[in-house]
Amino acid sequence: MPRHPDPTGPDRTASLRAGFRAALPYAAVGFLLSMSFGIFARDAGFSAVAVVVMSAIVFAGSAQFAAVTILASGGTAGAAVAAAALMNSRFLPMGIAIGPSMPGRAPWRAAQGQAIVDASWAMANRGDGTFDRWFLFGSTAPQYVSWVAGGLLGALGGDVFGDTSRLGLDAIYPTFFLALVIAEVKDRTTLAVAVAGGLVALALVQVAPAGVPVLAASLVALWGLRRRPEEAA
Amino acid sequence: MTATIWWTIAGCAVVTAVIKGVGPVALGGREIPARMTGVITLMAPALLAALVLTSTFAVRDEWHVGAHTVGVAVGGVILVRRGPLVLAVAAAVGVTALLRALT
Numbered sequence: 001m002p003r004h005p006d007p008t009g010p011d012r013t014a015s016l017r018a019g020f021r022a023a024l025p026y027a028a029v030g031f032l033l034s035m036s037f038g039i040f041a042r043d044a045g046f047s048a049v050a051v052v053v054m055s056a057i058v059f060a061g062s063a064q065f066a067a068v069t070i071l072a073s074g075g076t077a078g079a080a081v082a083a084a085a086l087m088n089s090r091f092l093p094m095g096i097a098i099g100p101s102m103p104g105r106a107p108w109r110a111a112q113g114q115a116i117v118d119a120s121w122a123m124a125n126r127g128d129g130t131f132d133r134w135f136l137f138g139s140t141a142p143q144y145v146s147w148v149a150g151g152l153l154g155a156l157g158g159d160v161f162g163d164t165s166r167l168g169l170d171a172i173y174p175t176f177f178l179a180l181v182i183a184e185v186k187d188r189t190t191l192a193v194a195v196a197g198g199l200v201a202l203a204l205v206q207v208a209p210a211g212v213p214v215l216a217a218s219l220v221a222l223w224g225l226r227r228r229p230e231e232a233a
Numbered sequence: 234m235t236a237t238i239w240w241t242i243a244g245c246a247v248v249t250a251v252i253k254g255v256g257p258v259a260l261g262g263r264e265i266p267a268r269m270t271g272v273i274t275l276m277a278p279a280l281l282a283a284l285v286l287t288s289t290f291a292v293r294d295e296w297h298v299g300a301h302t303v304g305v306a307v308g309g310v311i312l313v314r315r316g317p318l319v320l321a322v323a324a325a326v327g328v329t330a331l332l333r334a335l336t
Contacts, residue, residue, distance in 0.1 A: 029318060045234050050242060057246040062277075066284060067245050073293050077237045081244030083280070088252045090277050093270055095256015102257045110254030168329030171301045174288045175308035175325040177281050179318050184278040197279030198286035205291045217283030224271030 006103060012134050019124065019138025026119040027142040029176070031150035033061055036172035038154020040065070044072035048155035055151030059117070059144060062180070063087040065173060066214060075211025083211065086218045094121050101131035115140040189223070196220045300336070304329030 007015050034055060041051045046068070058064055063084035070080040095113045098121065102109045115137050124136035157169075185191045197217035204213035289305045291297055308325030312318070 029322075032322065046238055047235075050238050054242045054245065058242065058249050060245075060249050062281065062284070063245060063249060066280065067241050069284060069288065071237065071241060077240040077244060080241045081248060084245040085248040085252065086276060087280050088249050089273050091249075091253045092256050092259075093273050095253060096259055097256075099257040099259070106258045109257040113253045113255075113257040114250060116253050116256070166330060166333055168301065168304055168326040168331075168333065171304040171308065171325040171329040172322055174285050174301070174305045175312075175322050176318070177285045177288075178305065178309050179312050179321065181278055181281045181285060182312050184281065190275065190278045193275045194278035194282040198282035201283035202286045202290055202296075205287055205294055206296060210294060213287060214280065214283045217279045218276055220279045221272050221275035224273070224275040225268050226271075 006101070007132065007134055015132050015134035016138035019120070019132075019135035019140075020142055022123050022135075023120060023139035023142050026139075027146040030061070030143050031146040032172060033176050034147045034150030035154035035157070036169055036176075037061065037064055037068070038151045039157045039169055040072075040154075040173060041068050042155060042157065044068050046155075048152075051155035052148065052152050056148050058084075059147055060084070060088055060091075061147070062177070065177070070211040070214060073210040075209070079211030079215060083214050086215070090118075091116055094118075098124070098131045098133070098136070101133055112137075117143060119143065193220050193223055196223075300332035301325075301329045303332055 037055065038048075038051045041054070041064075042048070046054070054064060066083040066087045067080035070083050071077075091113075094116055098113070098116065099109065102112045104112070112133060115133075117140055120136045120139040120143065121131075123139055124131045124133065126132060181194050185194055197220040200220060201213040201217040204216055208216065285305075289302050292299075304325040304327075307328045308321040311321040311324055
């Protein structure tokens with residue numbers, strides 16, 4: 001049994017509201033990122049409808065950018081989806097961790113798992129191995145709305161902003177992801193893996209088929225097989 | 234190209250939903266093997282760094298350094314010095330736009 005019971009009644013509403021408030025800064029940054037995704041995807045050949053549909057039904061920023069980066073460099077749909085799947089692989093252990101805090105039958109738990117996004121998952125963690133799922137739902141809701149809204153604005157960006165490249169909006173995406181890399185670097189191993197992964201991809205850019213450089217970077221993560229359990233961060 | 238885009242969107246939606254859905258159901262609440270966790274936790278830094286470097290130092294399949302390379306570098310310095318994300322992004326955009334306006 002989890003040490004904390006699943007909130008009910010007013011406690012449930014309080015959790016939802018607390019999650020909603022805590023997620024607002026992430027929703028704001030997500031809006032900018034999603035807008036830059038929309039502009040980026042339009043440049044890669046996406047229609048405005050395709051951008052909004054993708055943001056609405058995929059709702060995974062790094063996976064969307066990875067997939068579109070590969071298409072933009074001339075890669076296949078298969079390579080793009082593979083990169084998205086690898087990028088999303090982190091949701092697997094996150095979902096396993098939150099599983100015991102999500103009651104109900106398997107299909108219902110799988111449906112609740114759709115609410116997992118990085119910031120919500122981290123904030124819903126009570127720090128004792130249990131999660132407040134209502135906090136998770138409350139914090140994912142504004143992030144979803146701002147993600148789709150930002151994508152819509154970015155998709156129409158060409159009409160709203162004129163020549164978007166003059167505004168330097170293409171610098172949002174690498175800077176945001178650099179922030180995520182810095183957050184991921186917690187020790188020497190993660191730093192070495194990040195540097196090696198980046199260099200592998202960059203080294204292959206001019207020689208490997210499109211899509212392969214980013215996928216090849218994931219092989220560096222196999223270094224994790226060498227780590228002993230007590231060293232795992 | 235249009236078909237490729239829609240297949241990519243459909244594929245991404247399916248793999249994302251499956252990965253997010255499998256987690257809470259898998260293993261019936263048991264622990265994931267530690268060696269597997271080690272690989273998965275390193276997947277994000279490796280892939281994210283690959284996206285950052287290829288989008289900063291290459292255009293399509295060519296190495297390329299441009300205004301946005303400088304902008305991202307300025308944003309990176311702010312981030313490494315523990316400055317706020319919004320400031321780093323604003324600086325990266327501003328520097329990139331300024332350099333493009335001057336050239």
